[in-house]
Amino acid sequence: MTRDFLKMLMVSFASALVLSGSVAATPAKETPWLPEAAAYRLTLFLGNLEPLPWNDIEIAWTEPYRGSELSIGALAWLDRVSDIDPARLLDAIADEDRQAVFAEATRLIALRIEEELDRAIAAEDPARAQQTVRTSRELYRAFADGIAAAEPAAAKQIGLAWLELNSSTGSAGVLGAGVTSADRDTMAAARAVISGYIAGNYLIDDFAPRRTLSALPETAVLSGRAIEVPPSLPPGSDIFDQDPLPRLVLNFEEQGIDETGLPLVAYGDMLFDSAQIFGGPARDLGLACSTCHNRSDVNQRLFIPGASHQPGAIDVDGAFFNPIFNDRRNDPLDIPSLRGLRFTGPYGRDGRFASLRDFTRNVIVNEFGGDEPTPFMMDALVAYMLEFDFLPNSMLTTDGRLTEAAPEAARRGEAIFNTPFASLGDRSCASCHVSDANFLDRQAHNIGSVAPAYEGARAGALDTPTLLGTAYTAPYFHDGSLPTLAAVVDWFDETKSLGLTGAERADLTAYLETVGAADEPYEAFDAENTAFRLAFSELITFASTLDTLLPRRDARHILLLTDTVAADLSADASTMSNLAARPGVYALAEKLAEVSAAVRDEDWTAAEASWTAFKAETADIEERAF
Structure with a gap:
């Protein structure tokens, strides 16, 4: 679904279907980056953060990017494959000169493209020539989105030149048959198109000052035109759902109530999975509430360089998502689970929001720069999230007591959990984690896990989880600093001088693990009960709210729904295992697009007709949608 590597989720539909402004919440798998191109893109991304993380920029060039297929950093890679000296770039980083870093990094990538093109032109072996053309084109990818945004015609011309260059390198054939010689004239002409553009825009002596670092060509910057480069996440980012996928437990479902009979809840479910409620760049990248909170739980793989210090954590009040909300502190927080949300107020890590509604609005408007949500949207989101329930655990009663299924070590640990300690002011673990109140006390406490920001600061109190x-949901604590529940026990024993023996620590850990366990924590999939079938069922449920919205002629909320669901239907179809049914899913997306188009034209008769057709086609394809 991406228009370029990790410029996620701007979706083109099958059959030339175009949805204006539609964004899907399902990311596409990224193509690996070459080390120096990855370092360059990370430099652009990190260079736009305030305050600028200079240490991270240095690391971008010295270490492999997270998830790289190569266990080597850009500088070591350059030493292996290139004759280019990166000394001037390193000096600029050491001097913390943002403009110089941009200029030197840009020239380095341009020189690498030229270096590989030289090798391609000089190669006598067709296979070698093709390989170097591929390498140079992979390096060009670092500039491609900027060129496409600024000069689409030039981008198209360069794209054709790459194709001509590759096809004119010749072929060694197969077993001596089909041998063709390189067309040197065509290679030279194609190379001239590429190199001419690179030389005039990325290999210049002095770049115009950049307020925002991007891959825009120099001629476009000098023109003074307002050019918007689609936002992208840097190499090493991961916004995929975690695997295995957490099981979602909803209060109404456990009571046998179908969500299609709860249109307010179903619409809130859609909003929770919609990027449309946020502002840019989150919206344009396809980030939704469900991106961080997979199935109401924690996305333990989510990672964005510059915003995450480790997987499963994110700084939502930094410079990237909403600059006006930037607190200028590098303080990413571990993503909290939303299970049992109606029991866990107040909200926010430090309990600063008494109201779930206020907390949710803050996330949409302040953290992610979205427009003010309508009262209906807020009602729907809150109604849906209040249905999140805890995972069933047969080793625990509903009032927090262990059942006979619990191990003996956990029973011993329960006694320790309820034992008052003098070093805790004659309080016990259970004083804060009240067992018959879902292991909560709904208060904030300063346990010493937050380093004070200044002498005398009293900002270390955090909401009891x-x-x-x-x-x-590992790792633990607000910053994810402790990897296991055993580490949590060790931390409390050591910092609070509890005086536990090794055996007692083990028993207390066993108790925490038992309380924190579940009978079925993850979704179970098989050949037909696939992840796509689950997604398909959810999207059809979202769409069912049109039965309520269309009669009300509620254009604003209808369009938000159709744009979200149609984009996701089309995007998710690519994951189907039943390939024969895929065209039918694309057709459903088209029907929703027709509803959207009719509503925009205020043709409510046509909108109703397309919606009726959608429901009929859904019934026809439902059994084959896996």
């Missing part, structure tokens, strides 16, 4: 389901 529930212990339910915590076996699956």
Whole structure:
């Protein structure tokens, strides 16, 4: 679904279907980057953060980017494959000169492209020539989105030149047959198109000052035109759902109520999965509430360089998502689970929001720069999230007592959990994690896990987290600094001088693991009960709210729904295992697009007709949608 590597989720539909402004919440797998191109893109991304993380920029060039297929950093890679000296770039980084870093990094990538093109032209072996052309084109990818945004005609011309260059390198044939010689004249002409553009825009002596670092060509910058480069996440980012996928437990479903009979809840479910409610860049990248909170739980793989210090954490009040909300502190927080949300107020890590509604609005408007949500949107989101329930655990009663299924070590640990300690002011673990109140006390406490920002600061108090389901939400503490529940026990024993023996620590850990366990923590899939079938069922449920919205002629909320669901239907179809049914899913997306188009034209008769057709086609394809 991406228009370029990790410029996620601007979706083109099958059959030339175009949805204006539609963004899907399902990311596409990224193509690996060459080390120096990855370092360059990270430099652009990090260079736009305030305050600028100079240490991270240095690391971008010295270490492999997260998830790289190569265990080598850009500088070591350059030493292996290139004759280019990166000394001037290193000096600029050492001097913390933002403009110089941009200029030297840009020239380095341009020189690498030229270096590989020289090798391609000089190669006698067709296979070698093709390989160097591929390498140079992979390096060109670092500039491609900027060129496409600024000069689409030039981008098209260069794209054709790459094709001509590659096709004119010749072929060694197969077993001596089909041998063709390189067409040197065509190669030279194609190379001239590429190199001429690179030389005039990325290999210049002095770049115009950049307020925002991007891959825009120099001629476009000098023109003074307002050019918007689509936002992108840097190499090493990961916004995919975690695997295995957490099981979602909803209060109404456990009571046998179908979500299609709860249109307010179903619309809130859609909003929770919609990037449309946020502002840019989150919206344009396809980030939704469900990106961080997979199935109401924690996305333990989510990672964005510059915003995350480790997977499963993110700084939502930094410079990237909403500059006006930037607190200028590098303080990423561990993503909290939303299970049992109606029991866990107040909200926010430090309990600063008494109201779930206020907390949710803050996320949309302040953290992610979205427009003010309508009262209906807020009602729907809150109604849906209040249905999140804890995972069932047969080793625990609903009032927090262990059942006979619990191991003996956990029973011993329960006694320790309820034992008052003098070093805790004659309080016990259970004083804060009240077992018959979902292991909560709904208060904030300063346990010493937050370093004071200044002498005398009293900002270390954090909301007491529930212990339910915590076996699956590692790492722990607000900053994810402790990797296991055993580490949590060790931390409390050491910092609070509890005086536990090794055996007692083990028993207390066993108790926490038992309380935090679940019978079925993850979704179970098989050949037909696939992840796509689950997504398909959810999207059809979202769409069912049109039965309520269309009669009300509620254009604003209809369009938000159709744009979200149609884009996701089309995007998710690519994951189907039943390939024969894929065209039918694309056709459903088209029907929703027709509803959207009719509503925009205020043709409510046509909108109703397309919606009726959508429901009929859904019934026809539902069994084959896996």
